Amino acid sequence: MAERGWPNVTVVNHPVVQERLTIARDKHTRVEQFRRLIGQIARLMAFELTRDYPSEPLEIETPMEPFVGSRLQRQLTLVPILRAGLGMSDGIMELLPSARVGHLGIYRDEESLKPIIYYNKLPPGIAETDVIVIDPMLATSGSLNEAITAVKQAGATNIRVMCLVASPEGIEALNACHPGIPVITAAVDAGLDHRGYILPGLGDAGDRLFGTS
Ligand code: PRP
Ligand code: URA
Numbered sequence: 001m002a003e004r005g006w007p008n009v010t011v012v013n014h015p016v017v018q019e020r021l022t023i024a025r026d027k028h029t030r031v032e033q034f035r036r037l038i039g040q041i042a043r044l045m046a047f048e049l050t051r052d053y054p055s056e057p058l059e060i061e062t063p064m065e066p067f068v069g070s071r072l073q074r075q076l077t078l079v080p081i082l083r084a085g086l087g088m089s090d091g092i093m094e095l096l097p098s099a100r101v102g103h104l105g106i107y108r109d110e111e112s113l114k115p116i117i118y119y120n121k122l123p124p125g126i127a128e129t130d131v132i133v134i135d136p137m138l139a140t141s142g143s144l145n146e147a148i149t150a151v152k153q154a155g156a157t158n159i160r161v162m163c164l165v166a167s168p169e170g171i172e173a174l175n176a177c178h179p180g181i182p183v184i185t186a187a188v189d190a191g192l193d194h195r196g197y198i199l200p201g202l203g204d205a206g207d208r209l210f211g212t213s
Helices: 015-025 031-049 085-095 142-153 168-177 205-210
Strands: 006-011 055-061 066-072 076-082 103-108 115-121 130-134 158-162 183-185
Touching: 006 168, 015 031, 031 085, 031 130, 031 158, 031 183, 031 205, 076 085, 076 142, 085 130, 085 205, 103 142, 115 142, 130 142, 142 158, 142 168
Parallel strands: 006 183, 076 103, 076 130, 130 158, 158 183
Antiparallel strands: 055 066, 103 115
């Protein structure tokens, strides 16, 4: 469902996604369950995101007779933002095993909240593929803005964002920096606190995924 006021933002309201996200938000959910939930939600969202992907005919033979089926027409590149994006891309790759993966290491400075990029390994030929930039948290959008700039610099033109929880401020900032990028998210929350954390959110996604808090 497109979000009011932001035609580029789709919120996946599926009840299974919402139930799993609620458990992930719960502060009592422990690291192993949190990790499993993030992978599951990402996989369900990838199913939704690829709903309109073009297919082409594929001729095969069943044990009974020839059959013309279909396969996805375009190559996909997943670009998880380290660290927390990894928790989602691992889940998505179970659904889309032929997707290529590029990695961007970005963290935000705790004082300034500005993104610091420390690793960039994007696959050659990314320009010819459909790119999904992945991060569970779209807070100020500093990290996603930096990531989208990097994939654009690598030549990508067909770019989407997948996140789990977005803030209204982050969506505005993303749309101002990179207008027209489709965003798929499981929730748009109330806003940011004074430290740039999403409320109600789910806390620090990287720490909860990797048990580093
Ligand atoms: C978190 C999160 C996003 C970013 C979102 O990463 O995974 O990448 O913050 O915030 P923003 O929209 O304000 O940029 P963090 O900086 O904590 O790095 P980490 O995953 O390495 O812990
Ligand atoms: N990064 C996180 O992991 N969580 C937030 O709420 C904001 C930024």
